Amino acid sequence: ADSRVEIASGDGATSLRLRGLVQADYRYYDAANDPADTFLLRRARLIFEGKFNNLFSYVIQPELAGTIQILDANLNAAITPAFNVRLGKFKTPVGLEQLQSDPVAFFNERSVATNLTPNRDVGLAIHGDVLGKTVNYTVALLNGVPDGGSSSGPDGDSDKSIAARVFATPFANDKDSLLNGLGVGFAVSVGDYGTTAGRTGGYRTDGQQTFFSYDASVVAAGQGLTWSPQAYFYQGPFGILAEYVGSSIEVQRPTFGVRKVENFGYNLSVGYVLTGEDTTYRGVTPKTVFNPAAGTWGAFEIVGRISGLDVDDTVFAGPAGSRLANPNTSATQVTAYGLGLNWFLSRSVRANFNLFQNKFELAPGAAPAADALIADDETTFITRVQLAF
Amino acid sequence: ADSRVEIASGDGATSLRLRGLVQADYRYYDAANDPADTFLLRRARLIFEGKFNNLFSYVIQPELAGTIQILDANLNAAITPAFNVRLGKFKTPVGLEQLQSDPVAFFNERSVATNLTPNRDVGLAIHGDVLGKTVNYTVALLNGVPDGGSSSGPDGDSDKSIAARVFATPFANDKDSLLNGLGVGFAVSVGDYGTTAGRTGGYRTDGQQTFFSYDASVVAAGQGLTWSPQAYFYQGPFGILAEYVGSSIEVQRPTFGVRKVENFGYNLSVGYVLTGEDTTYRGVTPKTVFNPAAGTWGAFEIVGRISGLDVDDTVFAGPAGSRLANPNTSATQVTAYGLGLNWFLSRSVRANFNLFQNKFELAPGAAPAADALIADDETTFITRVQLAF
Amino acid sequence: ADSRVEIASGDGATSLRLRGLVQADYRYYDAANDPADTFLLRRARLIFEGKFNNLFSYVIQPELAGTIQILDANLNAAITPAFNVRLGKFKTPVGLEQLQSDPVAFFNERSVATNLTPNRDVGLAIHGDVLGKTVNYTVALLNGVPDGGSSSGPDGDSDKSIAARVFATPFANDKDSLLNGLGVGFAVSVGDYGTTAGRTGGYRTDGQQTFFSYDASVVAAGQGLTWSPQAYFYQGPFGILAEYVGSSIEVQRPTFGVRKVENFGYNLSVGYVLTGEDTTYRGVTPKTVFNPAAGTWGAFEIVGRISGLDVDDTVFAGPAGSRLANPNTSATQVTAYGLGLNWFLSRSVRANFNLFQNKFELAPGAAPAADALIADDETTFITRVQLAF
Numbered sequence A, B, C: 001a002d003s004r005v006e007i008a009s010g011d012g013a014t015s016l017r018l019r020g021l022v023q024a025d026y027r028y029y030d031a032a033n034d035p036a037d038t039f040l041l042r043r044a045r046l047i048f049e050g051k052f053n054n055l056f057s058y059v060i061q062p063e064l065a066g067t068i069q070i071l072d073a074n075l076n077a078a079i080t081p082a083f084n085v086r087l088g089k090f091k092t093p094v095g096l097e098q099l100q101s102d103p104v105a106f107f108n109e110r111s112v113a114t115n116l117t118p119n120r121d122v123g124l125a126i127h128g129d130v131l132g133k134t135v136n137y138t139v140a141l142l143n144g145v146p147d148g149g150s151s152s153g154p155d156g157d158s159d160k161s162i163a164a165r166v167f168a169t170p171f172a173n174d175k176d177s178l179l180n181g182l183g184v185g186f187a188v189s190v191g192d193y194g195t196t197a198g199r200t201g202g203y204r205t206d207g208q209q210t211f212f213s214y215d216a217s218v219v220a221a222g223q224g225l226t227w228s229p230q231a232y233f234y235q236g237p238f239g240i241l242a243e244y245v246g247s248s249i250e251v252q253r254p255t256f257g258v259r260k261v262e263n264f265g266y267n268l269s270v271g272y273v274l275t276g277e278d279t280t281y282r283g284v285t286p287k288t289v290f291n292p293a294a295g296t297w298g299a300f301e302i303v304g305r306i307s308g309l310d311v312d313d314t315v316f317a318g319p320a321g322s323r324l325a326n327p328n329t330s331a332t333q334v335t336a337y338g339l340g341l342n343w344f345l346s347r348s349v350r351a352n353f354n355l356f357q358n359k360f361e362l363a364p365g366a367a368p369a370a371d372a373l374i375a376d377d378e379t380t381f382i383t384r385v386q387l388a389f
Helices: A111-117 B112-116 C114-115
Strands: A003-010 A015-029 A038-052 A057-065 A071-079 A083-091 A121-132 A135-142 A161-168 A182-192 A210-212 A219-235 A238-252 A258-273 A298-308 A332-346 A349-361 A378-388 B005-008 B016-030 B040-053 B056-063 B069-080 B083-093 B120-130 B135-142 B160-167 B182-193 B211-212 B217-234 B237-253 B258-273 B299-310 B333-344 B348-359 B376-387 C006-007 C015-027 C038-052 C057-063 C067-079 C083-091 C120-129 C133-144 C161-168 C183-195 C210-213 C217-237 C237-251 C256-272 C299-310 C333-345 C350-362 C376-389
Touching: A015 B040, A015 B056, A015 B069, A038 B056, A038 B069, A038 B083, A057 B016, A057 C015, A071 A121, A071 C015, A071 C038, A083 C038, A111 A258, A111 A298, A121 A298, A121 B005, A219 A258, A219 C333, A238 B258, A238 C299, A378 C015, B016 C038, B016 C057, B016 C067, B016 C083, B040 C057, B040 C083, B040 C120, B056 C333, B069 B120, B112 B237, B112 B258, B120 C038, B135 C217, B211 C083, C067 C120, C114 C237, C114 C299, C217 C256
Parallel strands: none
Antiparallel strands: A003 A015, A015 A038, A015 A378, A038 A057, A057 A071, A071 A083, A083 A121, A121 A135, A135 A161, A161 A182, A182 A219, A219 A238, A238 A258, A258 A298, A298 A332, A332 A349, A349 A378, B005 B016, B016 B040, B016 B376, B040 B056, B056 B069, B069 B083, B083 B120, B120 B135, B135 B160, B160 B182, B182 B217, B217 B237, B237 B258, B258 B299, B299 B333, B333 B348, B348 B376, C006 C015, C015 C038, C015 C376, C038 C057, C057 C067, C067 C083, C083 C120, C120 C133, C133 C161, C161 C183, C183 C217, C217 C237, C237 C256, C256 C299, C299 C333, C333 C350, C350 C376
C-alpha cells in the first residue's frame, strides 16, 4: 500500500531494498542581511540497502543534490546480536539527533547543537545490543572529523579517533510501562588533529547560514574531545528529545600559541501528534493516507524546539592579526527557537512547515556591518515536501 | 521482449521502474576552427521512477556523464486528473522540444531555438488535463533560470519566476480524425533577475559549440520574459514539430545603463518513418527488432530540420569597454540545417546519423580571428548509439 | 544464498542485475616521508547490468567514492558469438590486470606495470570468441588516453587510437588437460597525441603515491605506442598472472625539441588457495561461508607479487629549465614486492591483508629532499574489507 520496494529471496535471508529520498524546500528569510528566498532541492538520493546470508547487511547511499558525494557505504557483519562489526563509511556514534535518520526528525534541519557533533567518517565500529536488548553500545575507530564534518578519507594526519556511545532503553521490554519509550545515553569522541581539516568548517543557524567560522589560517593542533549526554522519551503521541554537547579542540593560528577552545550546545525538542498516532525515534506512521476522495488526510504533528550554541570567547581575543575568529562576522552565541507543523500524507510523503528564530549574541566590541548575517536576528520559514521510501 | 524493468505490487497501485540511458556519440567537425573530432559519452543515467497509492508518483534521475548532477527529483500528487501538484526539480514548462524526452526526439541535439527556453528548475507546478483530456495546462512557480539554464537552487535573488503553458490536442479523442495527432500550445515564463546567474551562460550551435556569450561582467538587471507559440502534428509515419521562441531580458554591464535584449528563435522539424510505424511526440516503436538471423532490421526514419536564432544587435553596440558581447567571438545570428537518419533497432536501442550545417551572420564590423568558431560555417556530423529503457 | 539480485523475464532473455561494490581500506605507511595512515573508502558503486532480446547487453557503472565519475556506460550487441559490437565507455583492451575486474584480483591495488596501460575510454569495439571459443579478439577505435588515463570525452585532438588484443586459451575446451587454465595473449594500442592530456598524469606506487610525473609544461607531441605480451595459468588452487608492458610516447617541453620516451613495466603475480578452492581469472568462490556458529570460515588464499616500472632516463636529462621531469621528486625506476592473505567470507565479502614494499632507483645526480616520497623506500600495509555483489 506504499512505496517500499524490496526484492527478497523466499526465505528472506537475502534481500535488496531500493530506496529513495527527495526533499523539496522553500526557504523564506525575513531580513535584508539574510540570503535570498529560494526553492531548494535539499536532498536527492538513490539508496541500495540489503542483507544476505542472515549475517551481512549493507548500505550504499549517495547524495545527488547539493555537493554530490557518497554518504553511507558500509558492510555490517552481525556475528551475534551483541557483537556486530561495521566497516566503511557511516555516521560517527555521537550525536543523538545526528544519528537519527533525517527524514523522520521533528524538524527540517537539525538543531544548532548538532554543529558540535562529528558527522560521517570512515573506519570500523563494534556494536551490539546487550542486557536483553535494553542497552546498545558502539565503539568506533575512525579517521576523525571535526565538529559537523564528514570525510571519505584519506585522513590528513595519522592520528585516529575513537568514538563510543552507550544508549539504554531500560523499559523497552515492558510494553505496559509508562517509561517504555525512554532512552538515555552518553557518547564521547576523542582524537588528535593537526591540519586545517581538523577544525570545524563553520557552525550554521537553523536557516543553514554560517554564523561562526575560524580565520582561514587556523589549524587544529592537538586534542579534540566531544562528549554528549542525551535522552529521549516517547509516550503515545508525545515525544521529547534532548541532548547536551560539549566540544573542545586545541587550535592554533600559525606563529601564535596553541589555544584550547571549548564550545557547548544543547537541544530540547518536543512533538505531539494531533491525530493520535504514536511518535517514535523512527518517526510517525499515519493511520490514514491522504485521499481527499475518501475524506482521509493522514496525520498531523506539532513540534517545538529550543537549542543553543555557545562559542568560547577566547576565539575572539587579541588583535585582528592573531585572533582565531573575526567578531564582526562570527557570533559568540546563538539561541534558536523553532516551531513546526508536520503533515504525514502517507508513510512515504511528508510536508513540514517550520518557523525558526535565531538570536545572536556578539563578542565584546563586535561591530558587524549592516549586511552581515549576525547584524540582526535570523528569522526563517522553511517548508518542505519530502518523499522517503 | 525488451529491456523495461518494473517491480509492481499485485494491484499495480505501487510500482518502481528501473530505467537507464546511455548515449555514445561520435562528432565529426569539418573545419580547423571547430573543436577536435571526438567520441563522447553524451549522457549516462540511472533512473528510479515510481508511483504508489494510485496518487503519488516520482522521478529521481541523476546525470552521470559530463557534469554530474541531479536532473529530475520530484514528487507528483495526482489529486484529480485535472489537478496535479508537482514539487521538486523538473523541467520548466516552456519549450516544446525542451519538454520532449531527449531519447525520443527527431535529432541528436535540440535545435538552436531551445537555447532561448529555460531548462530544469526547482519549485512547484499545478498541472492537469481538462476538457476531456484535450487540454493540458501547467502553471509553475520557480526560482527562475536564464535561457538554456538549469538550477537546483539556491536562488541568487528572492524574485521568483512564473511559467505557464497551455497545450491543446483538440482531436485527441477522435481516433478517426486526420487531425487526431495535432497539438497546439502557448507558453510563457516571466521573472525578475539580478545576478550573473540570471542571464544566459551562452547559446550553442547544433554541434554544441558556444557561438554567443555575454561579456563575463554582464549581469541580469530586471525582467526576463520568454514566450513561445508551439505545435506538432503526427499522422501515421509522418510528424512535424514547430515552435517559435521570443526571449527578452534586461541586462547591464556594470557602471553602464540597463539595456533590454530581445532574442528570437524558431524550429521546424519533420520526420518520416520509412518502415511505416507511427511516429509520435513520445517516439517510434519499431514493429520488428534488429535480428539479422531472422532477417528483421527494426525501423528507419528520416528527419529534417531548419532552425534559427537571432541575437539582438544591441548587445554588440558600443566600444569594447562597454558593449555587452564581443562581435569577434559571438555571432548575431545562426541558421541551422539538419538532416538525419534514425535506426530503431528495438524499443530500447536506437542509432542516429545527423548532419548539421550552422551558418553564422556576424555583427556589423566584426573581424573574428581565423580560428574563431564563428569565422566559418560549422558543419558537423554526429552519430549516436543510444540505449534507453 | 548470497547477495546477488537479478530481475529476469520468464525466458531469461531479458534481465537486470543490480550490483554494488564497497571497498573499505586501511592504509599504513611506515615512514615519515609517506602520507598519513588512513581509513579510506576506496570504491563505492551502484551498478545496473542487464541484457535483453538475447542480443543486447549493457553496463552502467558510476564510481561514487573518490572522484565521482561514470566508469562504464556501454551497450553491446552480440550479433554472433564471434562478432560483437560494443559502444560507449569501457576499458581499453590492453592490460591483462587492467582488464581483470578489480574485486577479484589477487591484490588490493594493481601492479606498477598497470601504470603503463590505458584505462577506460570512449569509442567502439569489435570483439568475439573464435576457434571454438579458444581465442578472444578485440579491436577498438577510441579517443585515446595516456598511460593509466581514463576519459569520457571530448577528446583534445582529432587523432583517434586503435587498440587490439588477442587472447588465447588453447586448452579451454579440454577439461582434463593440465593446461586447461592457460591463457596467453598480446595487446597493442597506438595513436597520436597532441595535448597535455595526451601524456600520463603520473605513475603510482603500490601504496598509490605518485613517484613519477612530468613537468607540468610537458605536452604529448606525436605517437604513443603501448604493447603487452601477457599470460595467466590457473590450475586448481594455484594461479599465476604475468604481463610485460612497453609504452613509448613522443613528448615535448614547449620551445624544446620533441623527445621519445620509452618506459617498461612487468608484473608477476601468484596465488594459492589454502582451503583448496579453484582460483581463476574471475576470482575465487569459497566452498563455505563465514559462519562462526556453524564452524565454517570461508576460503583463504595467499598471494605474492613482484613488479617493476622503468622510466626512460632521457626524461631527466638536461638542466632544470628544459628537462621533462624533476629527478628530485620523480624516480627513474621502482621495484615493488607484494605479499598478501585474502579471506573470502562469502561469495560477496572478502577481506585482504596486503604488504607492499616499493624500492626506488633515483636518476643520476638526484638529491631529493628528506620528506620527498622517493627519498626512502615505501613500505605500506593495506587492509581491505570488500562487498561486491
